[in-house]
Amino acid sequence: MKVLVTGGAGFIGSHLCERLLARGDQVLCLDDLSTGRAENLERCLGREGFELVRGSVLDEPLVRALVERGNGGHGVGGVFHLAACVGVRLVLDQPSRTLETNVVGTRHVLSAAARARARVFFASSSEVYGKNERPPFAEDAPLLQGATSEPRWSYACSKAMGEAMAFAHAREDGLALVVARFFNVVGPRQHGEYGMVLPRFVSAALRGEPLEVYGDGRQTRCFAHVEDVVDAVLALWDEPRALGQVVNVGGACEVSIGALAEDVRRACGSRAPVVHMPYREAYGMEMSDFRRRAPDLSRLRALTGLDAGRGLDAILAELVARARVPAGSRST
Secondary structure, three states: OEEEEEOOOOHHHHHHHHHHHHOOOEEEEEEOOOOOOHHHHOOOOOOOOEEEEEOOOOOHHHHHHHHHHOOOOOOOOEEEEOOOOOOHHHHHHOHHHHHHHHHHHHHHHHHHHHHHOOEEEEEEEHHHHEOOOOOOEOOOOOOEOOOOOOOOHHHHHHHHHHHHHHHHHHHHHOOOEEEEEEOOEEOOOOOOOOOOHHHHHHHHHHHOOOEEEEOOOOOEEEOEEHHHHHHHHHHHHHOHHHOOOEEEEOOOOEEEHHHHHHHHHHHHOOOOOEEEEOHHHHHOOOOOOOOEEOEOOHHHHHHHOOOOOOOHHHHHHHHHHHHHOOHHHOOO
């Protein structure tokens, strides 16, 4: 199948592009390289059946042309829509850009796909559950957003709106789609500059610098390795019963951020201190946070037979080993 991957030069998107090529699909990758990186696609560039187009999902004529004509004169059969503004720091610094990219860009992708009768995989986020305080979160649980005056919620609102638009197209235009809510995906090619906690901790520990835990450190998260997440994405894509469904995709091992910092120190053999930093100091403003964020993975298991994948110890061992290798000699 010929497919379009938006945000394909990003952390998750680049791994997905590789796997799609490996299974024989033709891949057209759209990315403006604002947060994605061309080097993430080193294993794809130059391969038959792959093309990188530098552009934005905000460019509606470009999106329409790529969906309708593909990279060989014929339309794509499916679209994996991963392009988005992500990362707490980026969202807080640029909430208007977040909303525009994640809402308007998604509208362009969905409209083009509906017109071309292309199937869609929409990458949503656990952030949509908002202030729900009854984890593990099932897909039909209420979405409890915070105040619209807080920029933190712009990302969650934009992803929830994207889901709503996707299902509106499904009802009105017969769009075939799957929606996945990702929970804290980690692994190779993820960087910490936009607030991603695990690469930030590993980098600090190996440099002997303080590991900065925001807030009291008792907030918990569940981490999933990117390769396990891509396994789930492709399994859902291939499963007819997943059409029209929202599915949580993530890990099952819940850990507090304070405990995660200590785990990273041990994995790195580091004596770097762990320090607590108020959100105001970290981000320049007060910020709401989630006390617990854990997925109910029952629907994923029922549809795909997949479980949570690698545990945290294995994830840490890999990330620390890769971080010790000089960048120039590291395989992507």
